[in-house]
Amino acid sequence: MTLASPRTKNNHNCLFTERRILLCCAPYKESIGVEAAWRTRIRDGDRLCTECVPRGACKFGVSVLAFDDAAQHMRSTILCPAAYEGGPGVAHGGWVCAALDEVLGQTVMEYHARVVTANLSVDFRLPVPVGEALTGHAWIDALDGRKVRATGELRLAASDAVLARATGLFIIIDPAHYVRHADWLAQQKVTGGTA
Ligand SMILES: CCCCCCCCCCCCCC(=O)SCCNC(=O)CCNC(=O)[C@H](O)C(C)(C)COP(=O)(O)OP(=O)(O)OC[C@H]1O[C@@H](n2cnc3c(N)ncnc32)[C@H](O)[C@@H]1OP(=O)(O)O
Numbered sequence: 001m002t003l004a005s006p007r008t009k010n011n012h013n014c015l016f017t018e019r020r021i022l023l024c025c026a027p028y029k030e031s032i033g034v035e036a037a038w039r040t041r042i043r044d045g046d047r048l049c050t051e052c053v054p055r056g057a058c059k060f061g062v063s064v065l066a067f068d069d070a071a072q073h074m075r076s077t078i079l080c081p082a083a084y085e086g087g088p089g090v091a092h093g094g095w096v097c098a099a100l101d102e103v104l105g106q107t108v109m110e111y112h113a114r115v116v117t118a119n120l121s122v123d124f125r126l127p128v129p130v131g132e133a134l135t136g137h138a139w140i141d142a143l144d145g146r147k148v149r150a151t152g153e154l155r156l157a158a159s160d161a162v163l164a165r166a167t168g169l170f171i172i173i174d175p176a177h178y179v180r181h182a183d184w185l186a187q188q189k190v191t192g193g194t195a
Contacts, residue, residue: 047109060084060095062102062136067110074107076136078154080128090127096154097122100166103136104152108170111140114177115148119169126163133157146172 052059061084064077078099086092101120108115128134138152147169154164 047106058102060098060102062099062106065106067107071139072107072110073137073139074103074110074152076103076106076138077157078103078134078136079132080130080134082130085130087127089130091130093122093124096124096128096164097166099134099136100152100154100164101168103138103154104150104166104168105170107138107140107152108148108150108168111143112148112170112172114173114175115170116173116177117168118147118171120166121168122164122166124164126161128154128163129156134163135160141167148172 048056048058057063059081061079061081062076063079066075067073068075080091080095080099084092084095086095097120100122101117104120105115105117133156135155135157136152137155138150141149141151143149148171149167149169151165151167153162153166155162
C-alpha cells in the first residue's frame, strides 16, 4: 500500500514539517554525503525520546536519519555505544532490539507523529560489533487503520552486510494515550490490580 506523502497529510504529522524543511538544506546533506533525493535530519532534540531530549542525542547511538519520500525508506547512521556491549566486542541483543525499534519507529513517525510499538520481531543474523560504523535501513510495508507495519535492517557500514532484521507493528495513538496510562497506573496502585 502506498501512503500519502507526509507533506500532503495534515492529521498526524504536521508537527514536524517545518523542522524537516529547515534541516533539508544542502550543508547537512553534504556533511553526511547523501544524494539530493534524501531529506536529511540531524537529531538535535527533534523526535527524541523524553530522556534523550536534554542531551540532544539518542542514547542508543542512532544519530543521523535521512528519509526518501518516494521509497518511504529511512537510512540512519548508528554506532553501538560501549555501554551496550554484551559478548566481547559485540552488542547486547537488547541494544539491537532497541536500535531497530528506533529505526523502524522513526520511519513510521515520518507519517504519524504519535505511534507506539505493539510488536517487534528481530532476527539476529550476525554479531553486531560495538564501536563500528553501522547503518539502519527501514521502510513501511502497510497501513491498515491504526496499524502500520514496517521492516528494518541493521547493517555493517563497511560492507552493507545485514547483521539483524526486524519487522514491527506500530499503532497510531491519540493524544490522551499517556494520560490514560497514568490514570490506569494510579488505579492499579489503589486497587492492587483487582479492579
Ligand atoms: C512527539 C515526539 C515523540 C518523540 C519520540 C521519538 C521516538 C523515536 C521512535 C522510537 C519508536 C519507539 C516506540 C516505542 O518503543 S513505544 C514503547 C513500547 N510500546 C508500548 O509501550 C506500547 C504498549 N501497548 C499499548 O499501549 C497498547 O497495547 C496499544 C496502544 C499498542 C494498543 O492498544 P489500544 O487499546 O490502543 O488498541 P487495540 O488493543 O484495540 O489494538 C489496535 C489494533 O492493533 C492490534 N494489535 C495491538 N497489539 C497487537 C500486537 N501485539 N500484535 C498484533 N496486533 C496487535 C489489535 O488487534 C487491533 O487490531 P484491529 O482489531 O483493529 O484489527
